[in-house]
Amino acid sequence: MAEAIVGLVILKLGSALVTEFSKSLLLFSKEEASLLLALRSDMEEIKSEMEMIQAFIRHADITMAGDERTAVWVAQVREIAYYIEDIIDDFTYSVGEQISVCGMGGVGKTTLVAKVYKSEQIVQHFQWRAWVTVSKSYNKNDILRSIIKELFHEKKEMIPQGTDGMNTKELAENLHGCLVDQRYLIVLDDVWDVSLWSEIKDVFNTSKRRIMFTTRNSEIATSLASSSDRVFNLKPLQDDEARKLFCSIAFRGDRGGICPTELEDLAKETINKCDGLPLAIVTLGGLLRTKKMSNILMLSFHDLPHYLKNCFLYCSAFPEDYRIKRKRIIRLWVAEGFIEERDGMTMEEIAEQYLNQLILRNMLFDDKRNVWGRLKLCKMHDIVREVAISISKKQKFPTTGVRRISVAEVNDTIQEELGKMSRLRSLLVFATNVFNIKTSLGFKLLRVLDLQDALIDSIPDELGDLFNLRFLGLRNTKVKMLPKRLKRLQNLQTLNLVYSNVEKIPNGVTKLPNLRHVFLQNSFQDGLWIVKTKPKHVWVSKELQTLQGISSSNEVVRQVGDLTQLRSFAIVDVRESQGTKLCASIKKMKFLHTLRIQATDTGKAPLVLETLDPPPPLLQTLSLGGRLQGTLPRWFNSLINLKILRLKLSGLKEDPLLSLKSLPNLVVITLKNAYDGEELCIQADGFPSLKELWLVELSHLKQITIEEGAMQSLKEFNLMMCKELKTVPQGIERLTTLQELYLQEMAEELLERMRGEQAVDRQKISHIPVVKHAVKIDGRWKTERFHKVCLILFNFLNFTFFDVF
DSSP: OHHHHHHHHHHHHHHIIIIIHHHHHHHSOHHHHHHHHHHHHHHHHHHHHHHHHHHHHHHHHHHSTTOHHHHHHHHHHHHHHHHHHHHHHHHHHHTOBOOOEEOSTTSSHHHHHHHHHTSHHHHHHOSEEEEEEOOSSOOHHHHHHHHHHHHHHHTTOOOOTTGGGOOHHHHHHHHHHHHTTSOEEEEEEEEOOTHHHHHHGGGGOSSSEEEEEEESOHHHHHHHSSSGGGOEEOOOOOHHHHHHHHHHHHTOSTTTTOOOGGGHHHHHHHHHHTTTOHHHHHHHHHHHHTSOTTSOOOOSGGGSOHHHHHHHHHGGGSOTTOOEEHHHHHHHHHHHTOOOOBTTBOHHHHHHHHHHHHHHTTSSEEEEEOTTSOEEEEEOOHHHHHHHHHHHHHHTOSEEEEOSOOHHHHHHHHHHHHTTOTTOOEEEEOOOSBOOGGGGTTOTTOOEEEOTTOBOOOOOGGGGGOTTOOEEEOTTOOOOBOOGGGGGOTTOOEEEOTTSOOOBOOTTGGGOTTOOEEEOOOEEETTEEEOOOOOSSOOOOTTOOEEEEEEOOHHHHHHGGGOTTOSEEEEEEEOGGGHHHHHHHHTTOTTOOEEEEEETTTTTSBOOOTTOOSOOTTOOEEEEESBOSSSOOGGGGGOTTOOEEEEESOOBOSOHHHHHTTOTTOOEEEEESOBOOSEEEEOTTOOTTOOEEEEEOOTTOOEEEEOTTOSTTOOEEEEESOTTOOSOOBTGGGOTTOOEEEEESOOHHHHHTTSSTTOTTTGGGTTOSEEEEEEEETTEEEEEEOOOOOEEEEEETTEEEEEEO
């Protein structure tokens, strides 16, 4: 064993001396280079001594077997070798590299790097990861802010409070504090200016970094990379590759990817126009596939049905590479009047069909889906977006998007651009600097005003004069008061105040007759909604489909039963005495698919929900925050369509998983401080569709048993702050589909059973690709990963990404 580790150290020393020094001498100043040369001499001396020690150990194994002094000495050598190995690894990473990828738009740069970024081995190895799209128009602070958000998003941790309001220095300090002494990978996608890296590189002057860039400019790629051999120039596809890809898209299905004889010439002409660009090939192939093969096809924007054209063009109003939320774009389309009504369907349901059609045609692409496969985020590729913008200008399509630009440019640009569009209907503001909202209130026909994330703290009274306004978005703004004249907006459909500072709703707003979606949540803390916005009257619109964050009162729980069209309902501050009346009202909501109920004085005040029988038949998401009656209500067994269940502060005495096992469609279960028992049992064949299980702050839990055939679709198992759990869940080795076991602030006894190759429970978790434990030390999160030293080899399109972990 000692000889093996010494041999590994010798190999690593050799690699560091040959490879890392040659790279680092190119990267550092003369002073730094001279220090490195001195270090090289020391490392060569250590390598020589280790070779002598290795030879002695070989001799000792043969001639001194059983000698106690030799055994002690060998053990000491082994410890020193481990220590040296750690130093070498730190040095290897301390030079920090920049694995650049360049090529023209649509050639597949982002797709290639994304495969590396999302690969199992990369996810295992790097403690922090972030992917940020830069684009032509970037702001230094926006980039740093986005990196912080992505880092914490990837680790499934709360983004530090106040991030949106931080200045450059604060952002840099925050980032540096997170990444120092950590292994991390940052991908900066679509870089257009070499000065970007020079502006932010000091923030990343830490050890163990890996930075990847994608760019269309080969000169920028060379400038950004650590050395010329770190540049990968991605070439367009060869003719045979392009044809194979095109046919696999255009003629898949019953034709098996084979082009019909009568379309050979058309296919060849189309492929030639794509110039080997995979995106263009996939997009045009998708268009061809959607048409009947008996006709000569027109592969253009005009091929879209009339009802999709406006929807498609509207998406170009979002910034380049913007991740568009499904729910947001649907509500915007409805507000714009793009959706044709049909009997038996809401306009939102029809709009979702439109969105899926655009994705099937590759005009948009899905960026993220939820755990049961429903679209959550989508994107418009930059090339497709450029085409859409061009068409919009020619057709004078009445939308505009304000990019992330400085204060002066925001005002000047708005006045200049909007002056050309006297009949403006939609204004989407993506500026993250201070924005003067008054510049947009000279347009009486405005239908959409979405100010999400804009740095504004007030709304002028003139807003009430926009009689045509359908959509008002103030999400994540610092607005505190709404204008009194807001009640004049008789056509308003969506009012979004989530994460704003609004605490008072003006009189009359709750009576607006056309409201369809209302969001009132001010903040989210420790898994619970905080709602300060408390209108004096009950919302009365019979069109309401979404009402989230309403504060409970005797009048509210009685009258919400009249809102029979609700699809999503969230209520907080529910008192024990209001439970029965609330249940009676909810039972009238036959179309409800999302329900969130939160008790007042959560954790102490009980939620009285036994009379919610039968529950709404279409319920898919249920979140309950508050003390139940020791066990789950009987009506839980009838929730056959339920997909997501979150229970918090429930005070359950009986194992809830025994009651829930028969629900066939559950894909996510979260129990947070919800169960006071010592044992949980997932019985045989239970939860066939479950993909995520979250067990959080179950302070008395000592044992988890997983029986044969249970949870056979599980992907993520999260155990957090269950301090009494000191053994690995019994039967976890049966979860063959499990991709990640995430532990947070768990007992040291549990961790010791998993550490090292000979640990008691090591074999039980050996099949799980990602096993990690996070703990907060001195205000910083530290992550320990349970995996072997390994070689990672990526081969994509004849280019090899190689690294040693």
